[in-house]
Amino acid sequence: MSAQLLSRELSGIFARPLFSVRKGQRGACKRAGDMVFFEPAGRNKPEFRMGRGPRSMEDTPLMLHTLLELGESMLTDGAEIRSVEDTLRRMGMAYGAVRMDVFVITSSIVLTMCFPDGTSATQTRRIEKSGMTNFRKLEDINSLSRAYCEKPFPAEELSERMHAVKYAKPSVPRFLLGSMLAGFAFTVFFGGSAADGLLAAVFALLVCALQLYLPLLCRNKVMFSFLSAFATGLLISLCGRLLPSVHSDKVIIGDIMLLIPGIAFTNSVKNLFVGDTLSGIMRMIETLLWAAALTIGFVLASWLLGV
Amino acid sequence: MGQATQLLTALLGSLGFALIFNVRGRYLVTASLGGMLAWGVYLAVGTLAPDIFLPTAAASAAVTAYSEAFARLKKTPAIQYLIVGLLPLVPGGSLYYAMRELMERNLAKAGECGFQTALYALGIAAGISMTLSVIEIFKNAKRLKKKS
Numbered sequence: 001m002s003a004q005l006l007s008r009e010l011s012g013i014f015a016r017p018l019f020s021v022r023k024g025q026r027g028a029c030k031r032a033g034d035m036v037f038f039e040p041a042g043r044n045k046p047e048f049r050m051g052r053g054p055r056s057m058e059d060t061p062l063m064l065h066t067l068l069e070l071g072e073s074m075l076t077d078g079a080e081i082r083s084v085e086d087t088l089r090r091m092g093m094a095y096g097a098v099r100m101d102v103f104v105i106t107s108s109i110v111l112t113m114c115f116p117d118g119t120s121a122t123q124t125r126r127i128e129k130s131g132m133t134n135f136r137k138l139e140d141i142n143s144l145s146r147a148y149c150e151k152p153f154p155a156e157e158l159s160e161r162m163h164a165v166k167y168a169k170p171s172v173p174r175f176l177l178g179s180m181l182a183g184f185a186f187t188v189f190f191g192g193s194a195a196d197g198l199l200a201a202v203f204a205l206l207v208c209a210l211q212l213y214l215p216l217l218c219r220n221k222v223m224f225s226f227l228s229a230f231a232t233g234l235l236i237s238l239c240g241r242l243l244p245s246v247h248s249d250k251v252i253i254g255d256i257m258l259l260i261p262g263i264a265f266t267n268s269v270k271n272l273f274v275g276d277t278l279s280g281i282m283r284m285i286e287t288l289l290w291a292a293a294l295t296i297g298f299v300l301a302s303w304l305l306g307v
Numbered sequence: 308m309g310q311a312t313q314l315l316t317a318l319l320g321s322l323g324f325a326l327i328f329n330v331r332g333r334y335l336v337t338a339s340l341g342g343m344l345a346w347g348v349y350l351a352v353g354t355l356a357p358d359i360f361l362p363t364a365a366a367s368a369a370v371t372a373y374s375e376a377f378a379r380l381k382k383t384p385a386i387q388y389l390i391v392g393l394l395p396l397v398p399g400g401s402l403y404y405a406m407r408e409l410m411e412r413n414l415a416k417a418g419e420c421g422f423q424t425a426l427y428a429l430g431i432a433a434g435i436s437m438t439l440s441v442i443e444i445f446k447n448a449k450r451l452k453k454k455s
Binding site for chain 2: 083134181184190252257262269
Protein backbone atom coordinates (compact mmCIF):
# COMPACT_ATOMS: atom_id res chain seq x y z
CA MET A 1 0.00 0.00 0.00
CA SER A 2 1.51 3.28 -0.96
CA ALA A 3 2.19 5.85 1.73
CA GLN A 4 -0.13 8.36 0.15
CA LEU A 5 -3.00 5.94 0.00
CA LEU A 6 -2.38 4.91 3.56
CA SER A 7 -2.32 8.42 4.80
CA ARG A 8 -5.52 9.30 2.98
CA GLU A 9 -7.24 6.25 4.37
CA LEU A 10 -5.99 6.97 7.85
CA SER A 11 -6.98 10.57 7.79
CA GLY A 12 -10.45 9.42 6.89
CA ILE A 13 -10.68 6.87 9.66
CA PHE A 14 -8.62 8.33 12.47
CA ALA A 15 -8.09 12.00 12.09
CA ARG A 16 -11.27 13.30 13.66
CA PRO A 17 -11.61 11.15 16.75
CA LEU A 18 -7.96 10.70 17.54
CA PHE A 19 -6.53 14.16 17.16
CA SER A 20 -7.68 17.50 18.31
CA VAL A 21 -7.01 19.04 14.95
CA ARG A 22 -7.83 22.69 14.92
CA LYS A 23 -10.39 23.73 12.38
CA GLY A 24 -8.65 24.59 9.18
CA GLN A 25 -5.35 23.11 10.20
CA ARG A 26 -3.80 21.20 7.35
CA GLY A 27 -1.58 18.21 7.48
CA ALA A 28 -1.49 14.50 7.08
CA CYS A 29 -1.91 11.49 9.29
CA LYS A 30 0.96 9.10 9.33
CA ARG A 31 1.14 5.64 10.65
CA ALA A 32 4.06 3.95 12.31
CA GLY A 33 3.20 0.45 13.48
CA ASP A 34 0.53 0.80 16.12
CA MET A 35 0.96 4.54 16.36
CA VAL A 36 -0.71 7.19 14.31
CA PHE A 37 0.74 10.65 13.96
CA PHE A 38 -0.59 13.89 12.71
CA GLU A 39 2.00 15.93 10.92
CA PRO A 40 0.95 19.53 10.47
CA ALA A 41 1.57 20.88 7.00
CA GLY A 42 3.69 23.90 6.32
CA ARG A 43 6.36 23.26 8.89
CA ASN A 44 9.13 22.17 6.63
CA LYS A 45 12.09 22.90 8.82
CA PRO A 46 14.45 19.91 8.85
CA GLU A 47 13.54 18.88 12.37
CA PHE A 48 9.88 18.65 11.49
CA ARG A 49 10.23 16.47 8.44
CA MET A 50 8.95 13.50 10.33
CA GLY A 51 10.07 10.08 9.36
CA ARG A 52 12.19 11.24 6.48
CA GLY A 53 15.93 10.83 6.72
CA PRO A 54 18.86 8.66 5.71
CA ARG A 55 17.74 5.83 7.95
CA SER A 56 18.17 2.20 7.01
CA MET A 57 17.50 -0.98 8.97
CA GLU A 58 21.19 -1.88 9.06
CA ASP A 59 22.59 1.25 10.59
CA THR A 60 19.92 1.79 13.24
CA PRO A 61 21.90 0.10 16.06
CA LEU A 62 24.98 2.10 15.15
CA MET A 63 22.98 5.33 15.15
CA LEU A 64 21.47 4.54 18.53
CA HIS A 65 24.87 3.79 19.93
CA THR A 66 26.34 6.94 18.43
CA LEU A 67 23.57 9.08 19.87
CA LEU A 68 24.14 7.61 23.33
CA GLU A 69 27.87 8.22 23.11
CA LEU A 70 27.20 11.74 22.00
CA GLY A 71 24.81 12.42 24.84
CA GLU A 72 27.22 10.93 27.35
CA SER A 73 30.01 13.07 26.05
CA MET A 74 27.91 16.22 26.27
CA LEU A 75 26.90 15.44 29.84
CA THR A 76 30.45 14.85 31.02
CA ASP A 77 31.66 17.96 29.22
CA GLY A 78 29.33 20.14 31.25
CA ALA A 79 26.19 20.63 29.17
CA GLU A 80 22.88 21.09 30.92
CA ILE A 81 20.24 18.37 30.78
CA ARG A 82 17.80 20.25 28.61
CA SER A 83 20.28 20.87 25.85
CA VAL A 84 21.38 17.22 25.80
CA GLU A 85 17.77 16.07 25.48
CA ASP A 86 17.10 18.65 22.81
CA THR A 87 20.16 17.74 20.75
CA LEU A 88 19.44 14.02 20.86
CA ARG A 89 15.80 14.56 19.91
CA ARG A 90 16.61 16.77 16.97
CA MET A 91 19.27 14.44 15.67
CA GLY A 92 16.98 11.44 15.96
CA MET A 93 14.25 13.26 14.03
CA ALA A 94 16.74 14.26 11.36
CA TYR A 95 17.84 10.65 11.13
CA GLY A 96 14.31 9.55 10.31
CA ALA A 97 12.47 8.83 13.52
CA VAL A 98 8.82 9.81 13.81
CA ARG A 99 9.04 10.08 17.54
CA MET A 100 11.94 10.46 19.93
CA ASP A 101 11.68 9.83 23.64
CA VAL A 102 14.74 11.02 25.42
CA PHE A 103 15.07 11.05 29.16
CA VAL A 104 18.31 12.32 30.61
CA ILE A 105 19.33 12.72 34.22
CA THR A 106 22.83 13.33 35.46
CA SER A 107 23.50 9.63 35.89
CA SER A 108 21.56 8.00 33.06
CA ILE A 109 20.25 8.38 29.52
CA VAL A 110 17.18 6.54 28.19
CA LEU A 111 16.58 6.85 24.49
CA THR A 112 13.78 5.42 22.34
CA MET A 113 13.41 6.02 18.63
CA CYS A 114 10.21 5.13 16.77
CA PHE A 115 10.43 4.68 13.03
CA PRO A 116 7.88 5.01 10.24
CA ASP A 117 7.85 1.25 9.63
CA GLY A 118 6.55 0.65 13.13
CA THR A 119 9.77 -0.61 14.66
CA SER A 120 11.41 1.11 17.56
CA ALA A 121 14.81 0.96 19.20
CA THR A 122 15.63 1.61 22.83
CA GLN A 123 18.75 1.66 24.88
CA THR A 124 19.78 3.06 28.19
CA ARG A 125 23.16 4.19 29.30
CA ARG A 126 24.44 4.64 32.80
CA ILE A 127 26.68 7.67 33.18
CA GLU A 128 29.31 6.91 35.78
CA LYS A 129 32.23 9.21 35.34
CA SER A 130 31.79 12.88 36.04
CA GLY A 131 34.64 13.88 33.75
CA MET A 132 36.45 17.13 33.23
CA THR A 133 34.53 20.07 31.92
CA ASN A 134 35.64 20.67 28.37
CA PHE A 135 33.77 23.40 26.55
CA ARG A 136 35.75 23.09 23.36
CA LYS A 137 34.58 19.51 22.93
CA LEU A 138 31.04 20.52 23.82
CA GLU A 139 31.13 23.20 21.19
CA ASP A 140 32.49 20.82 18.56
CA ILE A 141 29.73 18.34 19.34
CA ASN A 142 27.20 21.15 19.15
CA SER A 143 28.33 22.19 15.70
CA LEU A 144 28.46 18.55 14.57
CA SER A 145 24.83 18.09 15.62
CA ARG A 146 23.85 21.32 13.90
CA ALA A 147 25.49 20.13 10.70
CA TYR A 148 23.73 16.78 11.02
CA CYS A 149 20.31 18.31 11.53
CA GLU A 150 20.70 20.60 8.54
CA LYS A 151 21.83 17.89 6.18
CA PRO A 152 21.89 14.37 7.62
CA PHE A 153 24.74 12.15 6.57
CA PRO A 154 25.20 8.39 7.01
CA ALA A 155 25.49 6.97 10.52
CA GLU A 156 29.01 5.65 9.89
CA GLU A 157 30.21 9.13 9.03
CA LEU A 158 28.50 10.59 12.08
CA SER A 159 30.09 7.96 14.28
CA GLU A 160 33.53 8.63 12.83
CA ARG A 161 33.24 12.38 13.16
CA MET A 162 31.94 12.09 16.68
CA HIS A 163 34.80 9.87 17.78
CA ALA A 164 37.31 12.23 16.21
CA VAL A 165 35.85 14.99 18.37
CA LYS A 166 35.35 12.86 21.44
CA TYR A 167 38.87 11.60 21.85
CA ALA A 168 40.61 14.90 21.29
CA LYS A 169 42.60 15.37 24.48
CA PRO A 170 42.54 18.70 26.27
CA SER A 171 45.92 20.35 26.59
CA VAL A 172 47.57 20.03 29.98
CA PRO A 173 49.73 23.21 29.82
CA ARG A 174 46.58 25.22 29.24
CA PHE A 175 45.01 23.64 32.28
CA LEU A 176 48.08 24.40 34.42
CA LEU A 177 48.31 27.96 33.18
CA GLY A 178 44.62 28.56 33.76
CA SER A 179 44.77 27.15 37.27
CA MET A 180 47.75 29.30 38.21
CA LEU A 181 46.13 32.39 36.79
CA ALA A 182 42.82 31.69 38.53
CA GLY A 183 44.52 30.87 41.84
CA PHE A 184 46.49 34.10 41.72
CA ALA A 185 43.58 36.26 40.64
CA PHE A 186 41.06 34.96 43.17
CA THR A 187 43.51 35.25 46.05
CA VAL A 188 43.97 38.92 45.26
CA PHE A 189 40.25 39.25 44.56
CA PHE A 190 39.35 38.08 48.06
CA GLY A 191 41.76 40.54 49.63
CA GLY A 192 45.18 38.89 49.61
CA SER A 193 48.41 40.65 48.69
CA ALA A 194 50.30 40.04 45.46
CA ALA A 195 52.74 37.77 47.31
CA ASP A 196 49.83 35.68 48.57
CA GLY A 197 48.62 35.47 45.00
CA LEU A 198 51.95 34.15 43.78
CA LEU A 199 52.01 31.55 46.53
CA ALA A 200 48.48 30.51 45.57
CA ALA A 201 49.64 30.17 41.96
CA VAL A 202 52.38 27.78 43.08
CA PHE A 203 49.91 25.73 45.09
CA ALA A 204 47.55 25.76 42.13
CA LEU A 205 50.06 23.46 40.45
CA LEU A 206 49.67 21.05 43.34
CA VAL A 207 45.89 21.26 43.03
CA CYS A 208 46.22 20.50 39.31
CA ALA A 209 48.38 17.47 40.00
CA LEU A 210 45.82 16.25 42.52
CA GLN A 211 42.96 16.82 40.07
CA LEU A 212 44.79 14.91 37.36
CA TYR A 213 46.05 11.94 39.35
CA LEU A 214 44.11 11.54 42.57
CA PRO A 215 40.86 10.45 40.82
CA LEU A 216 42.76 7.40 39.58
CA LEU A 217 43.18 6.28 43.18
CA CYS A 218 40.03 7.69 44.68
CA ARG A 219 36.86 7.50 42.61
CA ASN A 220 34.54 8.92 45.22
CA LYS A 221 34.18 12.63 44.66
CA VAL A 222 33.41 13.48 48.29
CA MET A 223 36.50 11.66 49.48
CA PHE A 224 38.51 13.22 46.68
CA SER A 225 37.43 16.71 47.67
CA PHE A 226 38.29 16.11 51.28
CA LEU A 227 41.69 14.54 50.63
CA SER A 228 42.87 17.09 48.09
CA ALA A 229 41.68 19.97 50.25
CA PHE A 230 43.35 18.50 53.30
CA ALA A 231 46.68 17.95 51.52
CA THR A 232 46.71 21.41 49.95
CA GLY A 233 45.56 23.02 53.17
CA LEU A 234 48.32 21.35 55.20
CA LEU A 235 51.04 22.61 52.89
CA ILE A 236 49.60 26.11 52.68
CA SER A 237 49.24 26.34 56.46
CA LEU A 238 52.79 25.09 56.87
CA CYS A 239 53.93 27.89 54.58
CA GLY A 240 51.86 30.28 56.64
CA ARG A 241 53.65 29.20 59.81
CA LEU A 242 57.09 29.44 58.28
CA LEU A 243 56.52 32.75 56.52
CA PRO A 244 54.64 35.06 58.87
CA SER A 245 53.95 37.65 56.18
CA VAL A 246 51.72 35.22 54.26
CA HIS A 247 47.96 35.43 54.84
CA SER A 248 47.34 31.73 54.62
CA ASP A 249 43.55 32.11 54.78
CA LYS A 250 43.55 34.18 51.57
CA VAL A 251 45.82 31.69 49.83
CA ILE A 252 43.49 28.90 50.88
CA ILE A 253 40.46 30.77 49.58
CA GLY A 254 42.18 31.30 46.25
CA ASP A 255 42.83 27.60 45.94
CA ILE A 256 39.36 26.68 47.20
CA MET A 257 38.02 28.46 44.15
CA LEU A 258 39.89 25.96 41.95
CA LEU A 259 38.27 22.99 43.64
CA ILE A 260 34.84 24.41 44.39
CA PRO A 261 32.15 22.79 42.24
CA GLY A 262 30.96 26.10 40.82
CA ILE A 263 30.07 24.64 37.48
CA ALA A 264 28.05 21.82 38.98
CA PHE A 265 26.19 24.27 41.17
CA THR A 266 25.36 26.65 38.34
CA ASN A 267 24.29 23.75 36.20
CA SER A 268 22.06 22.35 38.90
CA VAL A 269 20.36 25.71 39.38
CA LYS A 270 19.82 26.05 35.67
CA ASN A 271 18.39 22.53 35.52
CA LEU A 272 16.06 23.20 38.42
CA PHE A 273 14.61 26.30 36.88
CA VAL A 274 14.04 24.98 33.39
CA GLY A 275 12.04 22.07 34.79
CA ASP A 276 14.54 19.24 35.16
CA THR A 277 13.85 19.06 38.85
CA LEU A 278 15.23 15.59 39.42
CA SER A 279 18.62 16.29 37.87
CA GLY A 280 18.77 19.68 39.51
CA ILE A 281 18.18 18.27 42.97
CA MET A 282 20.59 15.39 42.48
CA ARG A 283 23.36 17.66 41.34
CA MET A 284 22.67 20.27 43.97
CA ILE A 285 22.88 17.79 46.83
CA GLU A 286 26.09 16.38 45.36
CA THR A 287 27.47 19.89 45.10
CA LEU A 288 26.65 20.66 48.70
CA LEU A 289 28.36 17.46 49.84
CA TRP A 290 31.46 18.22 47.79
CA ALA A 291 31.66 21.78 49.00
CA ALA A 292 31.25 20.66 52.61
CA ALA A 293 33.97 18.03 52.25
CA LEU A 294 36.21 20.59 50.61
CA THR A 295 35.90 23.23 53.27
CA ILE A 296 36.14 20.70 56.09
CA GLY A 297 39.42 19.46 54.57
CA PHE A 298 40.91 22.94 54.35
CA VAL A 299 39.68 24.08 57.73
CA LEU A 300 40.82 20.90 59.46
CA ALA A 301 44.29 21.35 57.99
CA SER A 302 44.65 24.97 59.05
CA TRP A 303 43.17 24.19 62.47
CA LEU A 304 45.65 21.35 63.05
CA LEU A 305 48.55 23.63 62.30
CA GLY A 306 47.01 26.45 64.29
CA VAL A 307 47.12 29.32 61.84
CA MET B 308 42.95 47.74 47.27
CA GLY B 309 40.29 49.43 45.26
CA GLN B 310 37.45 48.30 43.12
CA ALA B 311 39.66 48.54 40.07
CA THR B 312 41.84 45.73 41.43
CA GLN B 313 38.76 43.64 42.09
CA LEU B 314 37.48 44.20 38.57
CA LEU B 315 40.85 43.33 37.09
CA THR B 316 41.27 40.20 39.18
CA ALA B 317 37.70 39.16 38.39
CA LEU B 318 38.64 39.38 34.72
CA LEU B 319 41.88 37.46 35.21
CA GLY B 320 40.25 34.82 37.38
CA SER B 321 37.53 34.25 34.81
CA LEU B 322 40.17 34.03 32.12
CA GLY B 323 41.98 31.42 34.18
CA PHE B 324 38.83 29.37 34.51
CA ALA B 325 38.07 29.77 30.83
CA LEU B 326 41.46 28.18 30.21
CA ILE B 327 40.77 25.41 32.72
CA PHE B 328 37.43 24.61 31.11
CA ASN B 329 39.10 24.61 27.71
CA VAL B 330 37.00 27.35 26.12
CA ARG B 331 38.00 27.79 22.51
CA GLY B 332 40.65 30.47 21.92
CA ARG B 333 38.47 32.92 20.06
CA TYR B 334 35.82 32.98 22.78
CA LEU B 335 38.25 33.37 25.67
CA VAL B 336 37.94 37.15 25.81
CA THR B 337 34.16 37.07 25.50
CA ALA B 338 33.86 34.51 28.26
CA SER B 339 36.18 36.27 30.69
CA LEU B 340 34.61 39.67 30.06
CA GLY B 341 31.48 38.08 31.46
CA GLY B 342 33.25 37.74 34.80
CA MET B 343 34.19 41.39 34.78
CA LEU B 344 30.63 42.32 33.85
CA ALA B 345 29.34 40.28 36.77
CA TRP B 346 31.55 42.01 39.27
CA GLY B 347 30.91 45.42 37.72
CA VAL B 348 27.17 44.99 38.07
CA TYR B 349 27.64 43.64 41.59
CA LEU B 350 29.61 46.72 42.61
CA ALA B 351 27.29 49.15 40.86
CA VAL B 352 24.12 47.71 42.37
CA GLY B 353 25.96 47.35 45.69
CA THR B 354 26.40 51.12 45.95
CA LEU B 355 22.65 51.59 45.47
CA ALA B 356 21.54 48.77 47.74
CA PRO B 357 24.25 47.71 50.18
CA ASP B 358 23.28 44.09 50.57
CA ILE B 359 24.44 40.76 49.21
CA PHE B 360 21.37 39.19 47.71
CA LEU B 361 20.22 42.00 45.41
CA PRO B 362 23.60 42.81 43.80
CA THR B 363 24.35 39.12 43.31
CA ALA B 364 20.97 38.50 41.71
CA ALA B 365 21.40 41.52 39.43
CA ALA B 366 24.91 40.44 38.45
CA SER B 367 23.88 36.88 37.75
CA ALA B 368 20.85 38.06 35.75
CA ALA B 369 23.15 40.30 33.69
CA VAL B 370 25.62 37.49 33.02
CA THR B 371 22.82 35.12 32.05
CA ALA B 372 21.49 37.66 29.56
CA TYR B 373 25.01 38.23 28.26
CA SER B 374 25.65 34.52 27.83
CA GLU B 375 22.36 33.87 26.08
CA ALA B 376 22.91 36.81 23.74
CA PHE B 377 26.37 35.62 22.78
CA ALA B 378 25.23 32.05 22.40
CA ARG B 379 22.56 33.15 19.92
CA LEU B 380 25.01 35.41 18.13
CA LYS B 381 27.84 32.92 17.77
CA LYS B 382 25.70 29.76 17.72
CA THR B 383 27.63 28.15 20.55
CA PRO B 384 26.41 26.68 23.84
CA ALA B 385 25.44 29.40 26.32
CA ILE B 386 26.69 27.45 29.28
CA GLN B 387 30.35 28.22 28.65
CA TYR B 388 29.88 31.97 28.98
CA LEU B 389 27.52 31.56 31.91
CA ILE B 390 29.74 29.35 34.04
CA VAL B 391 32.87 31.39 33.48
CA GLY B 392 31.07 34.66 34.03
CA LEU B 393 29.46 33.61 37.29
CA LEU B 394 32.71 32.55 38.95
CA PRO B 395 33.49 35.85 40.71
CA LEU B 396 30.14 35.53 42.48
CA VAL B 397 30.91 32.06 43.85
CA PRO B 398 31.17 32.51 47.63
CA GLY B 399 34.49 30.76 48.24
CA GLY B 400 35.55 33.22 50.91
CA SER B 401 32.47 33.25 53.09
CA LEU B 402 32.14 29.47 52.80
CA TYR B 403 35.64 29.05 54.17
CA TYR B 404 35.16 31.54 56.99
CA ALA B 405 31.83 29.98 57.95
CA MET B 406 33.40 26.55 58.31
CA ARG B 407 36.40 27.97 60.09
CA GLU B 408 34.38 29.86 62.67
CA LEU B 409 32.36 26.72 63.18
CA MET B 410 35.54 24.81 64.03
CA GLU B 411 36.52 27.50 66.49
CA ARG B 412 33.07 27.41 68.08
CA ASN B 413 32.22 31.00 67.24
CA LEU B 414 28.69 30.03 66.44
CA ALA B 415 27.40 33.57 65.96
CA LYS B 416 30.07 34.44 63.41
CA ALA B 417 29.78 31.05 61.75
CA GLY B 418 26.06 31.60 61.35
CA GLU B 419 26.63 35.02 59.85
CA CYS B 420 29.16 33.78 57.31
CA GLY B 421 27.00 30.78 56.49
CA PHE B 422 24.06 33.08 55.94
CA GLN B 423 26.17 35.21 53.59
CA THR B 424 27.16 32.11 51.63
CA ALA B 425 23.53 31.12 51.32
CA LEU B 426 22.64 34.64 50.16
CA TYR B 427 25.27 34.51 47.41
CA ALA B 428 24.08 31.10 46.28
CA LEU B 429 20.43 32.15 46.32
CA GLY B 430 21.30 35.35 44.50
CA ILE B 431 23.00 33.42 41.71
CA ALA B 432 20.02 31.09 41.46
CA ALA B 433 17.51 33.94 41.45
CA GLY B 434 19.39 35.87 38.77
CA ILE B 435 19.68 32.91 36.43
CA SER B 436 16.07 31.90 36.81
CA MET B 437 14.83 35.47 36.38
CA THR B 438 16.55 35.97 33.05
CA LEU B 439 15.73 32.49 31.80
CA SER B 440 12.04 32.93 32.55
CA VAL B 441 11.94 36.29 30.80
CA ILE B 442 13.62 34.80 27.74
CA GLU B 443 11.21 31.86 27.81
CA ILE B 444 8.20 34.17 27.97
CA PHE B 445 9.42 36.24 25.06
CA LYS B 446 10.16 33.15 23.02
CA ASN B 447 6.70 31.73 23.61
CA ALA B 448 5.07 35.06 22.85
CA LYS B 449 6.90 35.22 19.56
CA ARG B 450 5.83 31.69 18.68
CA LEU B 451 2.21 32.37 19.51
CA LYS B 452 2.27 35.51 17.40
CA LYS B 453 3.71 33.61 14.46
CA LYS B 454 1.05 30.90 14.73
CA SER B 455 -1.95 33.18 14.76
